[in-house]
Amino acid sequence: MTETSTHSAVPLRTADATIALRIAESALTVDGRTSLTDFRAWFTDCGTRNYTEVDRVPLDRLANWSADPVTGNIGHASGKFFVVEGLEITRPGHWVEHWEQPIINQPEIGILGIVVKEFDGVLHCLMQGKVEPGNCNGVQLSPTVQATRSNYTRVHKGKPVPYLDYFMDTKRHKVIADVLQSEQGSWFFQKRNRNMVVEVTEDVELLEDFCWLTLGQLHQLLREDDLVNMDARTVLSCLPFSGTDLATLLPATDRDAFTTSIMRSCTESEGAVHTTDEILSWITGARTRHDITANRVPLKGIDQWKHTDAGISHVTGRFFNVIGVDVRAGGREVLQWSQPMLEPSGDGLSAFLVKQFGGVLHALVHARVEPGYLDVVELAPTVQCTVDNYMHMPPSDRLPFLDALRTAPAERIRYDTMLSEEGGRFYHARTRYLVVETEEEVDLDDHPDHRWLPLHQLVGLLRHSHYVNVQARSLVACMHSLFGTRTAG
Template sequence: MAQAATRTARDRTVHRHGPRLAHSAQAGDRAGGIPGWLDERRRAGTFEVRCIPFGEMVKWRIDPDTGNLVHDSGRFFSVEGLTVRADSGTTWSQPIINQPETGVLGILVKEIDGVLRFLMQAKMEPGNIGLFQLGPTVQATRSNYTGVHRGRPTPYIEYFVGERRGEVLTDVLQSEQGDSFLRKRNRNMVVEITEDIEVRDDYRWLTLGEIHQLLAVDNLVNMDARTVLSSLPFPPGDEDAAPHSDTEILSWLTGIKTRHEREVVTSPLARIEDWRRTPAEIARSDGRHLRVLAVSVQAGNREVTSWTQPLLAAQRQGIAAFIVRRTAGEPQVLVQGLTQPGTFDVAEMAPTVQCVTDGWHDLPEKPPYLDYVLAVPDDRVHYSALLSEEGGRFYRRDNRYLVVEADETLGGDPPDAYRWLGLSQLKRFTGYSNHVDVEARTLIACLQSLWGKEPLWARG
């Protein structure tokens, strides 16, 4: 009943604000100036990131008992060990980021000259490719916006957690990468204001159409902006386009959760098997998966202008792809129910393909649909871009994000771990916590950038 009430409220929000968002998605011609503006903001201050030995970190230390990387305050996050015992009998160990506190990822919107505009930030993060990327209005951990670092206040935070809050369009706890974070979630918010506010140098009002154009550019719109954008209450599509009801999808996902028994236990980082530690990195002996390193950061525009911290670096570039098919009204999307060691609730809906392309042979069996996605002809590729993951925790980690169209060889029912959903139906599930993973939410934002365009939105 609670979920039904939530859906009714969300439907009202969609019907009220959907047309305004659609209008904003078709407006704006200033996207071409944003890459230059990001370069300008980078030149406006002193910004430097360099890799350092762990022993040179300040306010961070290696715990003498566990080998975990921890902050002196006990806040922010730690890098610990994780031991996983899957129901298949497979056991492995890995580093994991443990960040129990919930941050805020929020975008302010305001109607200006009859068009909804989004206050976006030139956000510097030490792990970003290019250092500066387009981020949400607020992108802050609880430790940051409550001042644990004793730095400058977080701009505009009062509109999301203070008394100046406007009308809330979306507000939901969402997960982050389940392969690297232990049950991490952030609060994703979109808040509309009517008052005039000062726009600081590192911020710009953009239409949704301009943001959509920028999503086609490699490593420009950051992960935190993408996850918030995925929850926007876009105009509803054809409800009859969904081949399964919401209840059927929830039952399918719940079945996956109950069938997969996995024991996940944190363990001392110093004692995880098959990993080696040097003064400057922690990595697997065979060079696979990821490594942990430390960086020193100079950033003149941040709340704190210099700091050190650990980051996780991927050894290979990943791939995340939706296979879609046309229907009258809107596309259908093929999702998988994916389990990952750090997922908050065992499994979430994920892209059709979510893996490391040249590392599939390390898995017990080849991921379904990988060959199709890698070999699909250009005329069936509707979206393709390299997009960075969270630059505050990952060092230059990006994935190839793809939206590709199914052909006649993919007819018939998919494997049991997969289901076709209507795009509007999938978007509804972003209104609930722990249903759609962060890679899938990025692809939803990318699909939104194609909204209304032929041939995916066929006119039936």
């Protein structure tokens, strides 16, 4: 008896082998549909239409926010958005084995998405000029869509989020990237956002506060302080910016040795110091080896934190503060609101030490433990810290590589820019993103939580959740900005 199928044949699909090349070609193009001169005029206009006026106020005077009388946890009257609560952390064997701290618990998953479209054969990204209350300088360049679930379901009764439909219903479009990624594990409890890139072929209405830019133009702008925001950087890092033979398929003009090493680092066929299987096993081992317990506890009375009219702060004055703000805004879905925010005690440093192995650039990543991670460990920069929190320590007790990176000679620095962290929850949070090339040996036996990875391995891990943290993702985008540029045509 012959078995027959009653279903119609389904055409089999193959992966798009050209996408990495198309991404690379866009990264090499700095003369796109909009010139950078026109972009700057548009961006200035965005700043006049979009603004925030932020006043610091006591936490107990925030409209629609209140502290629970039993726990002290600070939440919104709707029960949505987020809650500031306490976290108790135990980490045996760590230099600090037990501590408590405030943390933001925002379990809903937001959407960070960029629409891309070809113009004259070159991919362009639809970017938004957006202002957040925590930004230090007003408008920054953000993804097409940057919205929490409470925002896009309009809990705040504000205006609809433009272009949201491209990410809510992708059947008519090509999904280039779609992955859940974590956010700051020291400030958020298990926070994740959906990072998406969707390619469209249809006409897209260009709204007033949006513009089309090539990746090459975005890479130019990534070299300017506080311009490309954190949410744009994390989405850009999730692009499949690696492929077989990528370095040999691209034009070879005007490449120096470092640029060539970046291109080879993005090329899967160039290999790596460690195989991907070895890296995955190392990450799994780190997650098994490191013992940490993080329990949510009432915010009221957490150890070493004091409540004053100015907010909640650590008794040492280090780490961060929880403050309250009243916001009046222009160009936003909602024009006035109040909220708590986290204010860091100083600027951060996120730095990659990089080195060429066989002409292929590798970054030294750190398997880092943070209390808010969903899965114990994520790959972080070589050094990630608020520098002022360590300057009181003797040099021998500071983070490995910290002093070498922050005092690196100018001729070894490949990237050095101050960039803002997420301005919707963090007030004036800025980080120095730094890439320093070295020729010195690093004994991994002395540093078992560090490994050398090329960009193509990091990009491969970024196709999956909870492997690369948000600071390292920003650095991946920054390193891609060193890829090299050319003009169109």
